[in-house]
Amino acid sequence: MKHSVARRRLLSGAGALLCVSTLPRCAGNPVKTAPTRLQLAPLDASTSRISAITVCTRPFRAEGPRLDVEQIAGKTVVHNYGHGGSGWSLSWGSAEIGSQKALATGERDIAVIGCGALGMTTALTLQRAGARATIYAKDLPPNVRSSFATGLFTPDSRICTEDGATPEFKQNWERMCRTSWRTYGTLLGLPGNPVEFIDNYEVAGGPALASAVVEPIASRPDFADLQGELTPDLLPRGTSYAPGEHPFGRRYVRKTASLMFNIAEYAQYLLAQFRMHGGSIVVREFHSPGEFAALPQKTLVNCTGYGARALLGDNSVIPVRGQLARMTPQPGVHYGIDYRSTLFLARRDSFVFQHFTGEGQGFNDESTEPDRAEAELAVSTIGQLFAAA
Numbered sequence: 001m002k003h004s005v006a007r008r009r010l011l012s013g014a015g016a017l018l019c020v021s022t023l024p025r026c027a028g029n030p031v032k033t034a035p036t037r038l039q040l041a042p043l044d045a046s047t048s049r050i051s052a053i054t055v056c057t058r059p060f061r062a063e064g065p066r067l068d069v070e071q072i073a074g075k076t077v078v079h080n081y082g083h084g085g086s087g088w089s090l091s092w093g094s095a096e097i098g099s100q101k102a103l104a105t106g107e108r109d110i111a112v113i114g115c116g117a118l119g120m121t122t123a124l125t126l127q128r129a130g131a132r133a134t135i136y137a138k139d140l141p142p143n144v145r146s147s148f149a150t151g152l153f154t155p156d157s158r159i160c161t162e163d164g165a166t167p168e169f170k171q172n173w174e175r176m177c178r179t180s181w182r183t184y185g186t187l188l189g190l191p192g193n194p195v196e197f198i199d200n201y202e203v204a205g206g207p208a209l210a211s212a213v214v215e216p217i218a219s220r221p222d223f224a225d226l227q228g229e230l231t232p233d234l235l236p237r238g239t240s241y242a243p244g245e246h247p248f249g250r251r252y253v254r255k256t257a258s259l260m261f262n263i264a265e266y267a268q269y270l271l272a273q274f275r276m277h278g279g280s281i282v283v284r285e286f287h288s289p290g291e292f293a294a295l296p297q298k299t300l301v302n303c304t305g306y307g308a309r310a311l312l313g314d315n316s317v318i319p320v321r322g323q324l325a326r327m328t329p330q331p332g333v334h335y336g337i338d339y340r341s342t343l344f345l346a347r348r349d350s351f352v353f354q355h356f357t358g359e360g361q362g363f364n365d366e367s368t369e370p371d372r373a374e375a376e377l378a379v380s381t382i383g384q385l386f387a388a389a
Contacts, residue, residue, distance in 0.1 A: 038246040038253070040201075041332035043344070045353075045383030052326040052350075053370035056148035057319035059306040060084040060363075062221060064160035064169050065094060066308075066316075069101055073293035078102045078301045080118050081308045082317055085157030087117040088149055088261055092183040093176030095121040098301050103129060107299040111136055113286065114303035116146035120270040122301050127277045134297065135274070138285040138307075141267035145306060150324065150354060151347050152336075153259035155180070156226040158320055165224040174230045181234055184259060187269075193348060194266035200258040200336035200345075203385060205251040220360030248385050258336055264349035286311055321362030325375035327351040342381040353378035 061082035069078050080098035083090055099122060102110050108131045112123045115137035123133040141147050155177040160169060187195040228235070241253040275281075286292070289312055292300055302308065309317040329351055337344040341356045355378035 037244075038241055038255075040247055040335060041330075042247075042386050043333050043346075043382065044330060045327075045344070045379050045386060047376040047379050047383075049327050050325050050375055050379060051328055053323065053372065053375045054148045054326060055321060055323045055368040055370055056145045057306050057321055057366055057368065058085045058087075058158060058362075059308070060158050060318045060320045061164075061316050062161045062318070063164040063316070064173070065090075066314075067094070067097055067101075067172070072289045073291075075292045075295070075297075076102075076105050076107075076299045077289075077292065078299070079308075080122060080301055080303045081114075081305050083118065083305075084159045084320065085149075085322070086155050086159045087146055087305065088151070088263075089153045089155040089157070090159075090173075090176040090180050091117045091121040092125070093179035094118060095125040096179050097172070097176065098122050098303075099125040099129060099131075102126065102299050102301050103131060105299045107297070108132060109297050110134075111295050111297035111300040112303055113137070113292075113300055114144075114305060114307065115140050115281065116144040116303065116305050117149075118146075118305065119303035120267070120274060122303055123274050123279055124270060124277070126301075127274065127279060133274070133279050135279065135281045136284045136286070136295070137281065138283070140281065140283070141271065142264060147263055147267060148322075148324065149261075149263060150322070150343070150352060151261045151263050151345060153181075153184070153261075155231070156224060158223050159226065160224045161221040162224050163221075165226065170226065170230060173226055177227070177231050177234070181231075181259075190269065192262070192265040192269070194262055194269045196260055196262070197257045198260045198334065198336055198346065200256055200338060201246075202254045202256070203248050203251050203337060203339040204253070220363035249388055260336075260345065260347065262348045318364050319362075319366040321365040321367060323354065323362075323371060323374055325353040325378050327353070327379070337382055337385065339385055340381050342378050344378075344382045353382060355381065 059082050065082045066079040069076060078098050078101045080094055083094065095118065110126055110131050110133055112119050112133055112135045115135050119135060119137065123135050126133040159173065184195050236257045238254050238256040243250040246253045304311055306317060306319060308314050329346065329348060333346050335346055343354045345352050355374055
């Protein structure tokens with residue numbers, strides 16, 4: 001695989017995988033040598049503390065998100081779905097594109113289908129442009145797929161294939177990425193911290209756990225790698241720590257700042273903003289696009305995510321399974337760790353652990369049954385760091 005697992009997985013905007021032998025120069029951004037020993041509140045990463053295991057299916061499309069317009073059942077339908085692992089990250093920029101296309105019809109009473117990351121931000125974007133928006137959705141947060149996301153700013157995570165990254169798509173992607181990044185900057189410091197920066201530590205080296213068996217990965221495409229190419233100015237500088245300068249033994253560590261979403265709080269913030277601006281939500285399930293004809297609005301924005309595969313018969317939407325082991329937050333622990341194909345993220349709403357067997361893990365896998373062994377491996381791998389400290 002051309003791109004490293006960590007490059008796809010760290011997703012902190014930090015750049016490439018930790019370069020052990022040339023650490024101060026990796027990722028293209030200069031890093032500062034740590035002046036003092038790193039101190040971190042210890043994490044109690046015990047498998048007995050796993051409180052839940054959640055699974056989502058990311059809606060991947062080889063050509064990237066669908067953002068075109070078509071006529072269905074006498075309605076103008078603007079599509080806004082298929083963002084892979086980048087739904088939250090690109091939501092505001094994609095909502096801007098979808099909203100502009102909807103408003104170009106001349107309508108100011110617009111329906112939004114779906115109440116995930118794209119549906120909520122699209123509805124708010126329409127309101128901010130002076131339109132009236134009504135959300136129609138089968139499920140609301142926290143019972144939507146977006147609620148099961150990891151919670152990091154990951155604008156090019158399984159967003160398209162290398163072949164799908166055409167010049168036109170790259171232009172659209174950069175616009176979505178930069179618009180979303182700017183918007184998230186306006187949400188920092190809000191009560192409840194729906195969006196915030198968190199220190200993330202890449203830890204290199206160390207023995208693998210005996211149970212860490214890597215299963216063969218099914219056929220999958222080469223995913224496009226866009227952030228380093230198109231938005232390098234958004235990648236944060238980092239700080240390097242040599243052995244003895246941190247609590248993780250004779251390993252090398254690199255610290256970077258990652259933009260993080262506390263998804264439970266963030267989703268409630270979006271819903272509250274939508275309702276405060278007069279928005280209404282109608283709980284309704286659509287079984288076929290022909291049912292759009294019954295809606296009073298003439299223009300619709302379709303933000304159904306993975307649900308578009310069944311609703312529209314769109315087999316270009318490929319599921320990419322992702323699982324999180326969850327744990328109750330611990331006082332004083334507020335950082336992320338990337339170690340031996342495992343990510344730990346101390347979100348305020350729930351600590352999450354995710355183990356990876358490779359870049360193509362979960363590709364074309366629509367199963368949502370929790371895997372306890374995978375969850376325990378994720379927690380144990382991070383726990384190994386602190387057990388040896």
